[in-house]
Amino acid sequence: MGIRVGTHQHRRQIVTVVETARASGERGSDFAKLSRRVAQAGLLDKRPGYYTARIGLVAGLFAGSWALFAAVGDSWWQVLVAVLLAVAFAQVTLLAHDLAHGQICRSRRTSRIAGLLVGNLAIGLGYGWWMDKHTRHHANPNHEDHDPDVSPEVLLWSDNQAGAARGLSRFIGRWQAFLFFPLLTLEALNLKVASFRGLRRESLKNRKAEGLLLVAHNVAYLGGVFLVLSPGKALVFLAVHLACYGIYLGCTFAPNHKGMPVLTAEDELDYLRRQVLTSRNVRGGHLINTALGGLNYQIEHHLFPSMPSANLRRAQPIVREYCESIGVDYAECGLVASWTQAMRHLHEVGRPLRVGRV
Template identity: 50%
Template sequence: MRQAGLLERRPTYYLVRIAVNAALVTAGWTIFVLVGDSWWQLVTAAYLAAVFTQSGFLGHDAGHRQIFRSRRANHLVGLVYGNLAIGLAFGWWVDKHHRHHAHPNTEGRDPDIAGEALAFTGAQARRRRGAGRLPARHQRLLFCPMLLLEGVALHVASVRALSRSTYRERGREALLLGSHAAAYLTVVFVVLSPLRALAFVVVQQGLFGLYLGCAFAPNHKGMPILGADEEVDFLRRQILTSPRGVQILADAGYQGLGTDTGGAVITPRPKPRKRQTSPPPSVIAAHEASRKRHSPSASGSSTPSDTSRTDESPAATTAAASPSTCRPPSPSRSALRFSANNSRSLRPSA
């Protein structure tokens, strides 16, 4: 992949995207002020939700240090697009996201499948008590409504993280996050009446969370979940636990995420560099075998909707127990591309 140039940074590409994003943000808030106190502002709310998410995607790429060579420059971009632009504690998110990529879909190690909101395994569902059992039993139906709260959940988690005295760069991040909250709420409640302002915040933050959730959910749904003690080599852990063919609609609504191939975020390539081939057959076969081996029907493990069962295979369970509704279209087999010159080097050993 390195020889094919898939991991090369493209600062000019990102500078253009940053400029376009800044123009879209400016246009959105200008329209908001010009429209004034009107229910049409709910349309503006939907527009700004999309723009906020695109800002978050730029922050994501900065967190992977793929924009600039300088660590400091990437960090500053992340602070601007995380704390200041969308109200997300960048340092907290980077730490959590790196732990996810280090052990993707690994129970007990990947914070994204900790089971706080959704139950990804039968064991997580059975640990629920009281009212917590209801969402686990019906999470296929509740998935989309729950995603509407994702934006608020990220804001709350950011504030909690910044409240810790051991948080690195706590003062600067708290100042930027507070500036975002103060500016956002001031503009909204000055321009709109209280009722319309509340409706605007609900729609904008709800759609913001929905968009973010739909972008990242494919990394976990239907994917094998590894046990914390399973011995898996780096290549298999990164590829077999990620959707084969993940090019997260990079040329459509998810532009900015590039291609996320299980830990390596690849920037969309110019057309002259798109001479590639499909994954080696051995990689495809290993991926499918892993999914079948870890599926509920093969392992006999229960799903979150079947909390009455107590048997669960000690082997890895599957994230197919997680919701399948409201998901983006599944990527095609050819979406994940490997360099023709490097496909043999990526072939996993038998």
């Protein structure tokens, strides 16, 4: 069961949902009822044992990948190590995501310190900058005016954005569905650059510490690569590692919202509907759950961001049954199908640009 793809269909469905919610007179109470059920099931409680084991495994993968890099030495076999290290970086990123949401530590200060070490120092991504960006995404998911993840800087996500597109985004927008995965090879580099750019914001907390840790990471990362590898091999290693890292992140986050309704200022939805109707779950077993860090349960995560990722699977039947009982569509499909829906949406948005209608 899922929301139909296509911007016009999305608009009709959102209007219907808003009208139904207004008629019920209970828009503000729906989430409260669900939240009580979830809390009574103990699913908002911390999971220290789970995170101790997960952190240990991810730390082992991360350290082991670098140890293997040192052991292999100046060899073209390092291309395979670069792929393994991309997986390790992505898994560390998913842990940083859980830290930012307060899923691991009760103390905000502890979470922030751990986030700086894991994000800035270990993988070179600005924790404070990303946390601010991700918080705004959660507050207004898939909202073309307020969600930074659907800003039309390169890709276009709605008819309105296509109509207003200029320059590079207009050029890419024509064939953005075909360019999406190639562009993901640049995503890791883009995030690293954006992390440094974020340091210019005076509102960013701990700017000095964030900057020093980012510099320390890049000095150690680039220094280690060029110390062990010849210049040619080092450049290939960096290209493969960053490309695979970017693709991994994109394939983790894209299934969650891309191809789902893009909201505008006209859409007055309550919290529950705003989160559920713009999110999509990805079916799969333990492999998918591990690879996506629990984000395959995106609906549950958006409704309860601080819920430990290990509890999302247990929350799913409660949330799905509740959504069905109040007539709210609950989108769920396989991983490949989620990518397909996202690509179809991108292709449909770019259609007016291809035929010269805007």
